[in-house]
Amino acid sequence: MKELFVSDIWGYQPTTKHTPGTDLTGFKVEATDGSIGKVDKHSEDVGSSYIVVDTGVWIFGKHVLLPAGTVSSIDTEEKTIHVSRTKAEIKDAPEFDKDKHAGDPGYHQQVGGYYGNPRL
16 A cells, blocks of 8 residues: 655545545445444545544544545445545544634644554
8 A cells, every 4th residue: 555645645546536526425434444434524625635524423423534645445326435544543533623623724734644644
């Protein structure tokens, strides 16, 4: 697997089959080791694309922001997004709070550093 660094973690990789303009809200999200929840929100902003996953009861209703670079594939027929991280990696990620973190460059940098870290 190609390691992603902070500089390219915020864009969809060509292999994901992402089609700009596709509404990903409600899509199931699958980690490398199982289901983690559904897409609550997503952004296609250039250099800042991401999905926000509602993990539901899996980790007590936590919302996590996953940079688009963590997406390995999108299946629009099955409405499923596969990400290249484990459930544990996602569980340990900085929590997303839409009231605190939406548009916060510090949070954005923190998440980018977490997911872009090649030691993961």
